[in-house]
Amino acid sequence: MPDDRELRSTGSGQTLPTDTFPGQAAVDEMVVMRQEPAPETDEALARRPLGLLFWLALGWVGLVVLLAVIANLLPLPNPNLQNYAAINVGPSLHHLLGTDDLGRDLLSRIIYGARVSLVVGFGAVGIGMAIGGTLGLISGFRGGKLDIVLNAASFVILAFPAIVAVIAIVAFWGQTLAKITIIIGVATIPVLFRVVRASSLAYANRDFVVAARTLGATSTRIVFKEILPNVIPVAVAFGLIAVAGVIVLEGSLAFLGLSVALPTPSWGNIISEGTSNGNLSTNPYILMWPALAMFLLLLSINLIGDRLRQRFDVREGLL
Amino acid sequence: MTGPAATPGTNAGSAAEAPVMLEVEHLVVEFRSGKERVQAVSDISFEVRTGETLGLVGESGCGKTTTGRALVQVQPATSGSVRFQGQDLGRLSKRELRKTRTRIQMIFQDPISSLNPRRRIRDIVAEPLAIWGTGSAEERAAQVRSMLESVGIDPDTAGDRRPQEFSGGQCQRISIARALMAKPSMLICDEPVSALDVSVQAQILNLLADLKAAFGLTMVFIAHDLAVVKNVSDRVAVMYLGKLVELADSDDLYRSPAHPYTEALMASIPEPDPEHVSTHEPLTGELPSPLNPPSGCRFRTRCPYVQDRCASEEPPLREVSPGHQVACHFPLRQLSPVPERPAATTV
Amino acid sequence: MIRPTAGRGNAGTLHFPDVSDLADPLLEVEDLVTSFRTTRGTVHAVDRVSLTVNRGQTLGVVGESGSGKTVLSRSIMGLLPARDVLRSGTVRFAGHDLTAMEPAQLRQVWGAQLSMIFQDPMTALNPVVRIGRQITESLRLHLKMDRKEATATAIELLRSVGIPSPEQRIRSYPFQLSGGMRQRVMIAIALACAPRLVLADEPTTGLDVTVQAQILDLLAAMQQERHMAVILVTHDLGVVAKRADDIAVMYAGRIVERAPTRTLFAHTRMPYTRALMDSIPRLSDPSGTRLRAIGGRPPDLIHPPTGCRFSPRCPYVQDKCREADPPLRTAGSPDHLFACWFPLVDGVPSGPSGSGQPVTLTTNGAPNNAVEAPAS
Numbered sequence A: 001m002p003d004d005r006e007l008r009s010t011g012s013g014q015t016l017p018t019d020t021f022p023g024q025a026a027v028d029e030m031v032v033m034r035q036e037p038a039p040e041t042d043e044a045l046a047r048r049p050l051g052l053l054f055w056l057a058l059g060w061v062g063l064v065v066l067l068a069v070i071a072n073l074l075p076l077p078n079p080n081l082q083n084y085a086a087i088n089v090g091p092s093l094h095h096l097l098g099t100d101d102l103g104r105d106l107l108s109r110i111i112y113g114a115r116v117s118l119v120v121g122f123g124a125v126g127i128g129m130a131i132g133g134t135l136g137l138i139s140g141f142r143g144g145k146l147d148i149v150l151n152a153a154s155f156v157i158l159a160f161p162a163i164v165a166v167i168a169i170v171a172f173w174g175q176t177l178a179k180i181t182i183i184i185g186v187a188t189i190p191v192l193f194r195v196v197r198a199s200s201l202a203y204a205n206r207d208f209v210v211a212a213r214t215l216g217a218t219s220t221r222i223v224f225k226e227i228l229p230n231v232i233p234v235a236v237a238f239g240l241i242a243v244a245g246v247i248v249l250e251g252s253l254a255f256l257g258l259s260v261a262l263p264t265p266s267w268g269n270i271i272s273e274g275t276s277n278g279n280l281s282t283n284p285y286i287l288m289w290p291a292l293a294m295f296l297l298l299l300s301i302n303l304i305g306d307r308l309r310q311r312f313d314v315r316e317g318l319l
Numbered sequence B: 001m002t003g004p005a006a007t008p009g010t011n012a013g014s015a016a017e018a019p020v021m022l023e024v025e026h027l028v029v030e031f032r033s034g035k036e037r038v039q040a041v042s043d044i045s046f047e048v049r050t051g052e053t054l055g056l057v058g059e060s061g062c063g064k065t066t067t068g069r070a071l072v073q074v075q076p077a078t079s080g081s082v083r084f085q086g087q088d089l090g091r092l093s094k095r096e097l098r099k100t101r102t103r104i105q106m107i108f109q110d111p112i113s114s115l116n117p118r119r120r121i122r123d124i125v126a127e128p129l130a131i132w133g134t135g136s137a138e139e140r141a142a143q144v145r146s147m148l149e150s151v152g153i154d155p156d157t158a159g160d161r162r163p164q165e166f167s168g169g170q171c172q173r174i175s176i177a178r179a180l181m182a183k184p185s186m187l188i189c190d191e192p193v194s195a196l197d198v199s200v201q202a203q204i205l206n207l208l209a210d211l212k213a214a215f216g217l218t219m220v221f222i223a224h225d226l227a228v229v230k231n232v233s234d235r236v237a238v239m240y241l242g243k244l245v246e247l248a249d250s251d252d253l254y255r256s257p258a259h260p261y262t263e264a265l266m267a268s269i270p271e272p273d274p275e276h277v278s279t280h281e282p283l284t285g286e287l288p289s290p291l292n293p294p295s296g297c298r299f300r301t302r303c304p305y306v307q308d309r310c311a312s313e314e315p316p317l318r319e320v321s322p323g324h325q326v327a328c329h330f331p332l333r334q335l336s337p338v339p340e341r342p343a344a345t346t347v
Numbered sequence C: 001m002i003r004p005t006a007g008r009g010n011a012g013t014l015h016f017p018d019v020s021d022l023a024d025p026l027l028e029v030e031d032l033v034t035s036f037r038t039t040r041g042t043v044h045a046v047d048r049v050s051l052t053v054n055r056g057q058t059l060g061v062v063g064e065s066g067s068g069k070t071v072l073s074r075s076i077m078g079l080l081p082a083r084d085v086l087r088s089g090t091v092r093f094a095g096h097d098l099t100a101m102e103p104a105q106l107r108q109v110w111g112a113q114l115s116m117i118f119q120d121p122m123t124a125l126n127p128v129v130r131i132g133r134q135i136t137e138s139l140r141l142h143l144k145m146d147r148k149e150a151t152a153t154a155i156e157l158l159r160s161v162g163i164p165s166p167e168q169r170i171r172s173y174p175f176q177l178s179g180g181m182r183q184r185v186m187i188a189i190a191l192a193c194a195p196r197l198v199l200a201d202e203p204t205t206g207l208d209v210t211v212q213a214q215i216l217d218l219l220a221a222m223q224q225e226r227h228m229a230v231i232l233v234t235h236d237l238g239v240v241a242k243r244a245d246d247i248a249v250m251y252a253g254r255i256v257e258r259a260p261t262r263t264l265f266a267h268t269r270m271p272y273t274r275a276l277m278d279s280i281p282r283l284s285d286p287s288g289t290r291l292r293a294i295g296g297r298p299p300d301l302i303h304p305p306t307g308c309r310f311s312p313r314c315p316y317v318q319d320k321c322r323e324a325d326p327p328l329r330t331a332g333s334p335d336h337l338f339a340c341w342f343p344l345v346d347g348v349p350s351g352p353s354g355s356g357q358p359v360t361l362t363t364n365g366a367p368n369n370a371v372e373a374p375a376s
Helices: A022-035 A041-046 A052-069 A106-142 A144-159 A162-173 A177-204 A207-214 A219-255 A267-275 A285-317 B064-071 B094-103 B121-132 B137-150 B168-181 B198-215 B226-232 B250-255 B260-268 B308-312 C069-077 C103-109 C131-142 C147-160 C179-191 C209-226 C237-241 C261-266 C271-278 C319-323
Strands: A007-009 A015-017 B020-033 B036-049 B053-057 B079-084 B104-107 B186-190 B218-223 B235-240 B243-249 B318-321 B324-326 C027-038 C041-053 C058-062 C085-093 C114-117 C197-201 C229-234 C246-251 C254-260 C329-331 C333-338
Touching: A052 A106, A052 A285, A106 A144, A106 A177, A106 A219, A106 A267, A106 A285, A144 A177, A162 A177, A162 A219, A177 A219, A207 A219, A207 B104, A207 B168, A219 A267, A219 A285, A267 A285, B020 B064, B020 B218, B036 B064, B036 B218, B036 B243, B053 B064, B053 B226, B064 B104, B064 B186, B064 B218, B094 B104, B104 B168, B121 B137, B121 B168, B137 B168, B168 B198, B186 B198, B198 B218, B198 B226, B198 C271, B218 B226, B226 B235, B226 B250, B226 B260, B235 B250, B235 B260, B243 B250, B243 B260, B260 C209, C027 C069, C041 C069, C041 C085, C041 C246, C041 C254, C058 C069, C058 C237, C069 C085, C069 C114, C069 C197, C069 C229, C114 C179, C131 C147, C131 C179, C147 C179, C179 C197, C179 C209, C197 C209, C209 C229, C229 C237, C237 C261, C237 C271, C246 C261, C246 C271, C254 C261, C254 C271, C261 C333
Parallel strands: B053 B218, B053 B235, B104 B186, B186 B218, C058 C229, C058 C246, C114 C197, C197 C229
Antiparallel strands: A007 A015, B020 B036, B020 B079, B235 B243, B243 B324, B318 B324, C027 C041, C027 C085, C246 C254, C254 C333, C329 C333
16 A cells, blocks of 8 residues: 655644654553553542441451351350359350350350351352342343343242242241251342343443454353453442341341241340340340341441442442 | 445545455344334445445444444344455354454444453453463463554553553553454444544544554444544545445545535534635534434435435435445536546555 | 622622623633642642633633643632632632632522533433423522523523424423433523523533534524623634634643634644644545644643643653743733743744754654554
């Protein structure tokens, strides 16, 4: 092709070699890049610290998880050991949080009870995310008939009052930890499906997905490399909020006597015991400790989820 | 409508003798919403010759972006064909298409949406190699480095960063680097500079010109600004409401536009010259709805020279001079064969 | 000079003299400084900007993204975030100092005297309110019209900005309109109370060139009809070339050249202005003409370069430019100001009287070791 770029005329009618000024664009840009690392103001905003509260919350969740995991290794009395010599004892060196009306150590019961809350909370959301999240990811990306069918199905399921269904199934099927986790997990599928689908759909039409396609990427590769990394932060943030919701649900079931069978402690059934047999007036600690533990755990999980969501929303806002 | 196949070898200009790389014949793209059908592209035909830049210009909603997407089969054609180096892309198997269309790459309008916000620049640019498992990790890294350098991004500082940390112009450079990593023969640029400041726009246009020469690319350049399109293109196709209304050598098109719409597009360009006097009337009114396009000539509702015939009869695309086609009953330029060829264009 | 009649903290009625009585410029901005405190440091977005706008006239403010032009227009309006912003200098509008006004007083000025057209009508318009009500709101607030009168006026306004069948359109929501139509609605809202000054911040960016021409023509026609002053903020010198009486070119928070439009184009002094002009592709240039792009990007406004802020990108940079900050000064006519040590004369940089020598292009310091040839 002919090239007339060797010499060109400037506006003022004099001639100059092209590359002294116009051809420098690329190089000059590099020079500027080296001078300043170009963090945009918005980026600085997205990177602002998560705050002390976030770390306190994370610390509390971490502590609860750690204690629940290593409960067997801790110098704690058996949570179901009834010591009639020490009934309704207040907090002391022997029993840091005191004992209940059957002389069981409350700290031990709460730590073992945390296992139930945590397993049900994270387990159920894990199940829900594995099924609902995966379906949502594919449904949002693929679209078409599959999406229409799954979307309609999720609406239908959401129209049932979940708690009533869960109560009925638990009563019918049994009260083991695994069964309760599965039942609640299934109940979370449609909600998690919808959240992940919406996020997946939002990215499926972005230009970078089209670009990947023209580069020859397969659908599987696009889902894993392009869509999933964008969906994960949203899923994690919302999943945490769902965990908190599930812990409350399990607590409610336990309170109604429909969670794991007694005497296995769970925060819900300890609270329930704290309100029965006149314990509320004789020994308010039975109610207070698990309620406080649950309150702090829920507050922390929600706060972590919310802060993560905020951080990702800011970055979303840039798009 | 006169298909390009019907008028072989009549194109003027330096690229006329070059082999055809891309041939679009009677392309129709329809969108369905409920029971309604909208033709975004209604029966257009054109060809792109090896080494040339074809400009595609028109207002938003004229179907130029849809056409660009149909060229890479991201948007399936309702009817008609897109032949790339002799292969009908619509007839390829999924597997063949996956391989073949890497030779046609796209640059998009929104520089931020074109890059995955969660990936690092070096991974984004290496993606074409990663998809096909080309080369070892070191070879890929070296190729990414040199490609980033050739688009004017410093690989040392940029490689580990994510797209949000870059300006629009820089994102567009990264996009171009990614596309070129696939070693395409053809680059489709869909409004690559309309989201950028004029100063950055000039940088990107110069970069594209340089890379086109260095990599021997053939380009389709889509934009709404005729001044930009004319600057980069050898030939320009003007689209209006899904139809091709004029196709000519870009300097020829500027010197003597034959379609009233092309003339109006020119009048809209804000020339950076206070003494400049526009000789044409700017366009009035809005683009009609493609759901219910006007009968006959689609431009008649906004045309200053409209006549009765324009409403009743659709004007076919025909030649007013060698290589200059127009779809108008009353072209602004006389329908007569021009004896001498128009001045050869330079790139 | 008329001071606000109301004391601080008291939103009394402000008196605005009839524009025709006004000998002074309508808007006088003096030494306006606006900076933002961020975690990374202080961003000097607007740095000692002074400008004047006469009644009925158009001032074009031109600069790249990051030049501070949007912050300048918001700073003039007083539309800045309440926290972490430092503003000094004065903004005198029809005799009142806007910087000294209380929020309640400013609300009397906004819309009625001074209004703004934003770049993105989709975010500037309230998506869940019909466009009719978005117009009548300010009519009823500022002009105390009743509902019927306001609606009739709104329909007339929509008609005057070229919206077809405004009687029906008044009931539309913003999303039901095209981009161009939304911008027309924005203009109708901005003009509703017959303001004396309209600030249009990139009113046509993102629109097609055809729609851009329509919108700019409309704005010019409304301006003529109503004798308004307009500040047109844009990144494209082409947009203001035929529409502004004066042009101020901004770079890195400062005005680097200011002149009547014809003077600016005919006798460009500042290399940055020249570079902005040269980066625009012209229809009249033959196809394939290489654009004279300015390399690089505007500087970081937290740590602006020393000396002339354009020096890192200037093709004609000299040692002096990197050392000393050039002041705004005049040449030729008193209304042509520029900040450059070696201003262009007929497109060629030249030493000012007594300092520096004429610069030849072969020694202009631009490096020539381009990474142009890609290693393929």
